[in-house]
Each structure stands twice: as structure tokens, then as C-alpha cells.
Amino acid sequence: MAVARPAIYLIPVGGIERQVKKMAHPGYVDEKEAVQKRLRRIEGQVRGLQRMVDEDRYCIDVLEQVSAATRALQSVALQLLNDHLAHCVADAVKSGGDEAKAKLDEASEAIARLVRS
Amino acid sequence: MAVARPAIYLIPVGGIERQVKKMAHPGYVDEKEAVQKRLRRIEGQVRGLQRMVDEDRYCIDVLEQVSAATRALQSVALQLLNDHLAHCVADAVKSGGDEAKAKLDEASEAIARLVRS
């Protein structure tokens, strides 16, 4: 089975051409709308935080909303990671060889970053 | 020394009148612009995440940016908490009595929420 390999595109990021990995089918492709909906809600939470600070709201109440936004971001991360394991990593494992090991190592590093952040 | 007590206002939140605590001098009052700057940057990071998902960027690259936004939110939380301890809690402790104990307990709960999120 063919592993989805990222294509390398040159796309302008902030006016500067930069190499980025764009994929035909990232792990989250079937959940894209759900992920975007979560991210828009988190953007709303962060704008809500700015309003709270602007209104001199009580520190502890602001902190509670920061914790809520942090948890929401962690949930997005867990969803992306699950999709990645179930698709990108699983496909690489079925293909076997170096690609399998590389994808497993990369996933482990992402999990470590997540646990420590 | 007078403890800064939050005033209770009725302000409309999402169309519903809701009691919120607004303070003349929240702990972060002197850092307000710095906090807002951080929050605006985090809002930009979350919008950047939506662009990445829209462009089918590679899962691991998206995850890395989610971790960065999470760490940025935690830094805001730590700043708010420090300001809260150094002002609101410190003022209550100097005044003593029940207010001091209440503020210390409230801060402890906020720290626990932060550690567990």
C-alpha cells in the first residue's frame, strides 16, 4: 500500500517563499470541518479573553477562561494526533521498512512535545 | 491597607444579563498592554492554525504549532497568576482575617486548574 508522502511546495508565508509540506491527504482530511470548527471556537475564546482584560475582569475569572482555552487546544492536538496515527502512521507501518520507523519516531516526538507542553 | 474588592456589575454577556466581577484594579492592571499583546499574538497563532488546516499542511507541522499556542497560553496564565499573587493576594494577606484565607484558597484552586490543564 502506498504511503501518503508529503509533497514539498513553495508557498509564500508572510511574503517570503518558504518550503512547506502540503499533503494531498493529511491524516485529518476527513475531520477537516470538525477541526476548523474547534479552531474557530478557540479563536473566539482568545478574543473573549482580550475583552475580559479590556474590561478589567477579575484575575481568577480570566485565568479560568485561559485554562478552558488551553484544554480546548489540547483536545484539538489529541484529535490531530489520533487521525495522524490512524492514517499516516498506520499506512507507513503497513508499507514497512525505514518509512515505518521514521513515522513512528516522529509521532513519538510529537507526543512528547504534547505531554511536556 | 484596603483590599481591592471586586465590584459586582450586571453586564450583558451573549444577550443574557450575567453577574460579572469587574475590578477597579485587577492584579494585571500595570501589565494590561503586555497581556493584550500576548493574547493578540495567540489569536494570530490560532488563525494561522486554521490556514494550515485549510492548506492540508502536514499533521506533525500543525501539531507543532498547536503546542506553541498552548505554551503561549500557559505563559499568559503564569503572568496573570503572578500579578494576582503579588497584588490581590498580597493585599488580602496584609489585611489579614477571612479575606486572606479566602484569597489564598482561591489562588490554590486556580493553580491546581492550571497544573492539571
Add this chain to the structure above:
Amino acid sequence: MAVARPAIYLIPVGGIERQVKKMAHPGYVDEKEAVQKRLRRIEGQVRGLQRMVDEDRYCIDVLEQVSAATRALQSVALQLLNDHLAHCVADAVKSGGDEAKAKLDEASEAIARLVRS
């Protein structure tokens, strides 16, 4: 390829017969001595904490050692998880079918517990 399925044994745990999953080859089988060495060191850290408390050592110094022990436990968790993905989950993915999905879901739940603890 055969997936390593856990055998169900009845072993006495604290005097009560309890079903536990023992495996011929858990994911960490090749790293067993390394894992045990880390766990013995953590046990030593926790005993060191008891000594510090017994000696009335300064709160912040005790807290620093608690953070060190927590990070050490997280490192063990990450190692166990990596071994689990690279062996148990990878084997199930190669076999395919329901077992693959079950193992991926189970791993996702373990990652979520880890991120939130």
C-alpha cells in the same frame, strides 16, 4: 503476522484473585531492564523526598525534587508508549481489521490520559 494477544491469568493481587493481562511479549520486553532501572531511580527519588520532609527542608527545594520525579515518571510513560506503538499497535495495524482499530483507539485514550495528567 500474528498479533500478540494478552493472555488472561488469575493472579492474586493483594490477597484477592484478580484478572490481569499478562503478555508473553509486552511492547517494552526488549527495554525491560532500562524501564526497571528508571523505576528504581524514581523509587529512590520518592524516598529522598520523604527524607527531605523528615529533615524540614525548605518547601521550594522539596517542590523542585517533586517536579524532577514527575518529569522522570513522564519519561517512563513516553518510553512505554513508544514501545507500545512500535510493537503492539504496529503488529495490530499489520494484521488489520477490528484489532487494528481497537488498538489505535486504546492508544489514543492512553495518550489523552498522559497529556491531561
Add this chain to the structure above:
Amino acid sequence: MAVARPAIYLIPVGGIERQVKKMAHPGYVDEKEAVQKRLRRIEGQVRGLQRMVDEDRYCIDVLEQVSAATRALQSVALQLLNDHLAHCVADAVKSGGDEAKAKLDEASEAIARLVRS
């Protein structure tokens, strides 16, 4: 009010004389037995982990117990921190001056370490 200042003792740590802060009254002095009880239970959890690994128990079951031990360590940290805020930091705040600022900064750093571990 007198702030509890740590005395500096020379005690042998691992055969080497090392300066350590021992206090007449650390913040946790009234909770010492409760803290020790929690630490002894965590030591038992870590020994239980070694038994599980020795018995080739299933990775996910071992991971669940690692998460439990991690959460237990975090609870000890939160208790130590609360006691520290309510006693050492509060006493320094009442005394005022540089000592107050130093203790608040030190507590903030400990909270940051905790949140990020």
C-alpha cells in the same frame, strides 16, 4: 512579624558535604504526617510498577498506573505549594520589603516549573 528564614546547614548528601536549607518551620510543618503518608503511598505505587513490569503486564495497564502515580505526585506538589503560600510567602508579605518580593518571585518560578512539568 518575623519571617521564617531558612538556616543553612552543612549536611552530608551522598557522601559529599553540601549546603542545604533546613527550616525550623517549613510551610508544611503542620501537614508533615499527611505529606509523608502520601509520599509513602507513591513509593508503593512505584514499587507496584516495578512488579507489573517484572510480570510482563500489558503496556496500557502499566501506563495507567504511571499516570496515577504522576497525578499523586502533582497532588503532593499542590499541597506543598499551598502550605508554602499560606505560611512562608504570607509571612514574608506581612514583613514587606525585598523579602516579600523575593519570596513571591521564587513562588512564581516554582509554579511555572510545576505547570510545565
